[in-house]
Amino acid sequence: xxxxxxxxxxxxxxxxxxxxxxxxxxxxxxxxxxxxxxxxxxxxxxxxxxxxxxxxxxxxxxxxxxxxxxxxxxxxxxxxxxxxxxxxxxxxxxxxxxxxxxxxxxxxxxxxxxxxxxxxxxxxxxxxxxxxxxxxxxxxxxxxxxxxxxxxxxxxxxxxxxxxxxxxxxxxxxxxxxxxxxxxxxxxxxxxxxxxxxxxxxxxxxxxxxxxxxxxxxxxxxxxxxxxxxxxxxxxxxxxxxxxxxxxxxxxxxxxxxxxxxxxxxxxxxxxxxxxxxxxxxxxxxxxxxxxxxxxxxxxxxxxxxxxxxxxxxxxxxxxxxxxxxx
Numbered sequence: 001x002x003x004x005x006x007x008x009x010x011x012x013x014x015x016x017x018x019x020x021x022x023x024x025x026x027x028x029x030x031x032x033x034x035x036x037x038x039x040x041x042x043x044x045x046x047x048x049x050x051x052x053x054x055x056x057x058x059x060x061x062x063x064x065x066x067x068x069x070x071x072x073x074x075x076x077x078x079x080x081x082x083x084x085x086x087x088x089x090x091x092x093x094x095x096x097x098x099x100x101x102x103x104x105x106x107x108x109x110x111x112x113x114x115x116x117x118x119x120x121x122x123x124x125x126x127x128x129x130x131x132x133x134x135x136x137x138x139x140x141x142x143x144x145x146x147x148x149x150x151x152x153x154x155x156x157x158x159x160x161x162x163x164x165x166x167x168x169x170x171x172x173x174x175x176x177x178x179x180x181x182x183x184x185x186x187x188x189x190x191x192x193x194x195x196x197x198x199x200x201x202x203x204x205x206x207x208x209x210x211x212x213x214x215x216x217x218x219x220x221x222x223x224x225x226x227x228x229x230x231x232x233x234x235x236x237x238x239x240x241x242x243x244x245x246x247x248x249x250x251x252x253x254x255x256x257x258x259x260x261x262x263x264x265x266x267x268x269x270x271x272x273x274x275x276x277x278x279x280x281x282x283x284x285x286x287x288x289x290x291x292x293x294x295x296x297x298x299x300x301x302x303x304x305x306x307x308x309x310x311x312x313x314x315x316x317x318x319x320x321x322x323x324x325x326x327x
Contacts, residue, residue: 001318002318002319002320003263003318003319003320004263004319004320004321004322004323005203005204005226005261005262005263005315005319005320005322006203006204006262006263006264006265006266006268006322007200007201007202007203007204007261007262007267007268008200008201008203008230008259008260008261008262008268008315009198009199009200009201009259009260009261009267009268009269009270010197010198010199010200010233010257010258010259010270011197011198011257011258011260011270011271011272011273011278011279011282012196012197012237012255012256012257012258012273012302012308013145013194013195013196013197013254013255013256013257013273014142014194014195014197014237014240014252014254014255015193015194015195015252015253015254015255016191016192016193016195016240016250016251016252016253017192017193017250017251017253018190018191018192018250018251019190019191019192019240019249019250019251020033020190020191021051021055021240021250022034022050022051022052022055033049033151033191034049034050034051034052035047035048035049035050035151036048036050036141036143038143038146038274040146040274040275041274041275041276044146046146048143048144048145048146048149049144049149049151049191049193050141050142050143050144050195051141051142051195051240052141052142053138053139053140053141053142054139055142056139056142056199056236056240057120057135057137057139059236059239059240060137060139060232060233060235060236061116061119061120061232062083063231063232063235063236064115064116064119064120064228064229064232065080065083065116067228067231067232068115068116068228069081072224072227072228074115074116074224074225074228075112075113075114075115076114076115076116077090077091077094077113077114077116077117078090078091078092078093078094079091080114080116080117087114087116087117087120087122088110088113088114088117088122088124089122089124089125089126091113091114094109094110094113095126095127097109098110098127099127103129103131103211104209104211104212106124106129106131107131107133107209107210107211107212107216108209108212108216109216110122110124110131110133111133111207111208111209111216111217112216112217115225115228117133118133118136118206118207118225119135119136119137119206119225119229120135120136120137121133121134121135121136121137133210134205134210136201136202136203136205136206136229137199137200137201137202137229137233138199138200138201138202139198139199140197140198140199140272142195142196142197143195143196143274144191144193144194144195144196145193145194145195145196145273145274146274148193148194149191149192149193149194149195150191150192150193151190151191196272196273196274197237197257197273198270198272198273199233200267200268200270201229201230201233203226203229203319203321203322204265204321204322204323204324205324206222206225206226206229206321207221207222207225207321208324213324215323215324219321219323222321223319223320223321226319226321227316227319230312230315230316230319231312231316233312234308234309234312237255237305237308238305238309240252252305254304254305255302255304255305255308256302256303256304256307257273257278257279257301257302257308258278258279258282258283258299258300258301258302259299259300259302259308259311259312260282260286260297260298260299260300261297261298261300261315262296262297263295263296263297263298263322264293264296266289266292266293266296266297268297269282269285269286269289269297270282271285279301282299283299286298286299
């Protein structure tokens with residue numbers, strides 16, 4: 001039995017150790033990690049390590065691209081087939097084909113041409129236009145939970161691989177004098193802790209033209225894109241890519257939380273895991289919604305990445321495209 005899903009939300013806590021997925025740049029020989037200011041439920045201000053939602057959105061888009069290109073054979077524009085950051089704006093044929101079209105017809109053509117631009121959203125700026133397509137996927141910042149995250153800076157040295165006898169002699173003299181010729185000293189950050197994750201998927205909007213208020217693709221095509229999206233989100237948390245993975249691949253120790261789904265025009269509820277009792281609060285919301293929309297919102301608790309994988313796997317088998325009706 002399949003169930004049409006209107007929306008899906010993920011509220012989770014991830015334990016990540018020794019990672020440096022998102023940095024602000026460098027100053028001298030010191031790489032600076034990303035820090036943000038947040039306010040907790042008691043109104044206290046904290047400065048904590050965080051990974052931007054842009055990073056996770058990029059990770060998800062890359063997984064979706066690979067699924068679409070290599071296995072499901074979903075349509076991709078010329079830009080997205082090369083994973084060009086400009087996406088459909090880099091598709092000269094699309095830009096020429098839609099020249100002179102209304103905004104509504106242009107979005108229709110975009111939805112039929114490219115599944116990735118449908119899912120990830122895009123602003124068409126080529127040809128002197130400004131036509132938006134809002135993303136179906138929303139990622140919040142992945143934020144360290146106050147008093148449960150720590151960032152340290154670690155000393156590294158890069159030595160020259162080949163040096164002459166004269167150069168080695170100079171280095172010995174430099175070491176004696178306290179200088180550091182022939183080697184590069186730098187400091188690299190690494191963060192460990194519990195991180196709050198929020199994500200929302202507007203599944204009913206897949207293939208939907210927000211201007212004309214109609215679907216531009218068939219139900220079968222929307223079903224394929226929905227499954228590819230769910231799979232890409234699963235892989236996003238299974239392999240959180242980002243900066244410095246070659247030497248600081250993150251240790252994903254734990255992933256637990258609540259996945260909520262809605263089978264009607266009621267948003268799948270989410271509460272930030274920065275709140276200690278977020279899971280209980282989501283449960284309370286779902287219970288109260290039963291009086292408003294009986295049976296529409298369902299919750300799935302997961303205590304590990306394995307549990308989360310099982311839940312998403314089941315949804316892949318049972319989810320059908322939701323039909324928004326405005327006509």
